[in-house]
Amino acid sequence: MPDLGACSYLYIIRCIAFAVPIYNKVNIPRRENDMNNEKNYKIEDYTREEVSVRDYFLRVAHPAPNVQDELKAFMQQQTDSLPVDEDSQDEAKTPDLYMEEEENHRIPLRGIGIALAIAASLALVLILHFGKQKSGLNVPEGAVVAYEADADQQTDGVTLQAGDADPVSISTSKTACAKVDASALAGDESGAQGTTVVRNVLTTPSNATAEVVLADGSVVSVNAGSRLVYPQKFTGATREVELQGEAYFKVKHDERYPFIVKANGISTKVLGTEFNVRSYSKNDTHVTLLQGSVLVSLLSSNASSAQPSMSKRLKPGEDASLQGGFLSVHAVDTEIYTAWKNGEFYFDNESLLDIAKEIGKWYNVSVIFRSPEKMHARLFFAAPRDGGIEELLELLNGLDKAKFSYKDGQVTIE
8 A cells, every 4th residue: 555644534524424424324322412413514514535535425315326227127117917818929028128128118208208397388388378467467477476466356335135126236435335224125024924033244345334224223333354143133032143244343332132142163152242243264263251251162064053162251351262173262452353343454463474465355456475475474554444545555654564566456565
C-alpha cells in the first residue's frame, strides 16, 4: 500500500466518518443523539469527494436494480400464470420467445400509452377552459377562488309562501329589513272543522334580512340566506318553528307552552328569552344565549324528538355548537354571533379567507386571492353591511393586511 501521508489518511478517515451514519441508517440502530446530529448535516458543508464517498456507501446499502433481469423475471411469472391449451402452439413457446414478442410490440404499446396521456391532458385543458368560460371568472395563474358569484341567485328578494300558495315577494331591498306580521296574514284558518293550520315559509336571499312577528308575539330576525317555517297560529302543547340558516329569537314568555326551534339536528327549548341560532350546515351549527335560559338537545334520528341524554342547558354568554355528533358548550363574545342583527359585519380574529367568503356571499361577487398566502392572515374587522362594496374594500385596505380591488363584479386580494 503506498504511503499517502498523514493528511491523506486523515482525509479518508473524515470521509468514512461522514459516510458511516448513512450506512448505519440501514444496518445498525443509532443512538438518539446521532440521529439529531445527522439532521443538521448540510450538503454544502462537504467537498465533492466527500459527497462521492457518501454516494458510494449509499449504493452499497441499496444496489441499483438490474432492469433486464427484473423484466425477464416478470415475463417468466406472466408466462407461468397463463392457462395451458393443449391444442395451441403457444405452449411450446419459451420465455425467450415471449421476450422477443414483447420487443416487437413494445413500440405500438408505448404509442398507445402516449396517445392516451395526450388525450387525457387535452380533456383536462378543455374542462378547465370551458369551466372558466362558463363561470366568467378572470383567474390569473396561481390564484385561488375563495367565492364564486351565483348567477342564478334569487332575484325576488325576501319571499313568503303561505301553505300551498305560490311564494310572494315582500321586499327586494337589502338595505331595509323586510317586516312580516303573522297575525295580519293569518286570514281565516278555521276551515270546516277548525283544525287546519297554515304553515308559512319565509325565505331570504344571500343579501337581505327579514323580521317576523309570530302569532304569539315573539319576534324573529332572520339573517340572509335563511329559511324559516312557522305556523300562522300555534296549536297544541308547544310552539314550534323550523330553521335553516340563521335567526335571532326574542321569545314571548309563556310557561304553559314552551317555544322550540328545530335546526339541523338540534332542538332549542325555551319558555321566554333571547338567543341566536345559526345552522347553515352541520359543521356550522350554534346556539348562543343572551338572556334567560335555554335547553339545547340533539334530535333523534327521525328528527322529531329531543334526546334528554344529549342535552345542555345554557347560561347567558354561552354558546353550544355541534361537533362530531356531540354538543360542546363554551363562553363566547356574543357580539360575534349577533352583530348581523344590527346590520354589521363583525369579525374577531377571523381568517381573511372566511371574511372573503362572507363579503362575496353578501354582495354576490366573486372573490379571488392573487396571493394565496394572504388567505391565512387573521384580523379584527367591523363595518356596516348596508354600504357599497367599494366603501367596504376601502376600509379593508386601511388595515394594511392585503390589497383589495374591485372590477367587473370581481374582488381581487393580493
